[in-house]
Amino acid sequence: MIGAKHKLFIKKLNTLLVVTLLGIVSFGCGKQKEPPEGSIKVYYVNSEETGIISDDYVLNAGMEDADAAIAELMEVLRTMPDRLQYEAPISDSNELISYTLKDKLLTLNFGAGYMELGRTIEILDRAAIVRTFTQLDSVDYVSFQIDGAPLTDHYGNIVGNMSADTFINNVGNEINTYEKVQLKLYFATKEGNRLSPVYRSVVYNSNISMERLAVEQIINGPNTDIVFPSISKDTKIKSVNVKDGVCYIDFDNGFLSPVDNVTAEAAIYSIVNTVTELPAVNKVAFSVNGEDSFTFMDFLISGQYERNLDIVD
Incomplete structure (x- = not known):
C-alpha cells in the first residue's frame, strides 16, 4: 500500500507538472504573430478617437510601383471596417481631391470639408495618413493642401512637410498620448x-x-x-x-x-x-x-x- 505521505508527494508532483505545462502553453500562445512577408503597417484612428492603431497589410502593387502603391493605399485608408473597431482616416468629411509625387514629397490636396474636422481628429487623421505613406521607399515626406492652399494649424502657421517623426512628441510618447x-x-x-x-x-x-x-x-x-x-x-x-x-x-x-x-x-x-x-x-x-x-x-x-x-x- 502506498503511504499517506507518498500519496501527498505524488499529488504535489502532478500539480507541479500541470502548472508547468500550463505555463508552456501560455508562453506559446503569448507569442506575437509575425507580420506577413513584404507587409507594411497601415494606420487608422481608434474608435474612441484618442489615438492611432496599425494593421499589417500586404501591397498587391508591390513597393516598386510608386503610383500604384499610393493609389492602393488611398483606397485602403478610405475603407471603413465592418465591425467599426477603428475609423478610416480618409472619408467624405476630408475628401482627397488629388495628389502629386515629386522628389519623394507626396502632396495631398483635400477639399474644403477638411477644415470642418475637429482639432483632435484632424491631428489623428493626419498622423495615420503620414505614417502610412512614409513607409514607401518613394515617399520621405507628406504635405497637406486644402483646395490647393497649404494646410495651416490652429494658430495660422503653415504645417509644412511632415515625416513619421513629426508625430512623436517625446522619446517613447507616440501621437496617441x-x-x-x-x-x-x-x-x-x-x-x-x-x-x-x-x-x-x-x-x-x-x-x-x-x-x-x-x-x-x-x-x-x-x-x-x-x-x-x-x-x-x-x-x-x-x-x-x-x-x-x-x-x-x-x-x-x-x-x-x-x-x-x-x-x-x-x-x-x-x-x-x-x-x-x-x-x-x-x-x-x-x-x-x-x-x-x-x-x-x-x-x-x-x-x-x-x-x-x-x-x-
Missing part, C-alpha cells in the same frame, strides 16, 4: 459686463501646456447658450509661459477686436479667472505682439492681474 481633463472656464453673461463659470471636458495632446489649452478654450467660445464669447475668435496665441506663478500670454492683434457688448473688464478677467484656476498660476500678464503695455477698448492694459471673483455671477 492624449489625456482628458475638466476645465473651469469663465465666459461673458448676456449683458456683457459680468462672467459666469462653466465646466468643460477636453481631450488634449499631453504635449500642450494646460495654460495654453485653457486660453484656447476661451478663444473657441462657449458650447452652450447660457453664456457668451468674451474675446474675439480671430485671436491667435503667440506664446504662453509660466514663471514664478505668473502666466505670461502674448496675443496677436486679433485680441484687440471687441466682442459685441462685452466690456474690457469682462474680457480680461474671463482669461485671468480661467487661467488662475490652474494650480501653477496666481497671476496673469498680457502682451500683444510682445508689447506688455497696450490699449484695449480705451483701457490701458499693463502689469499683472489677479483673480477677480467680484465680477462673477
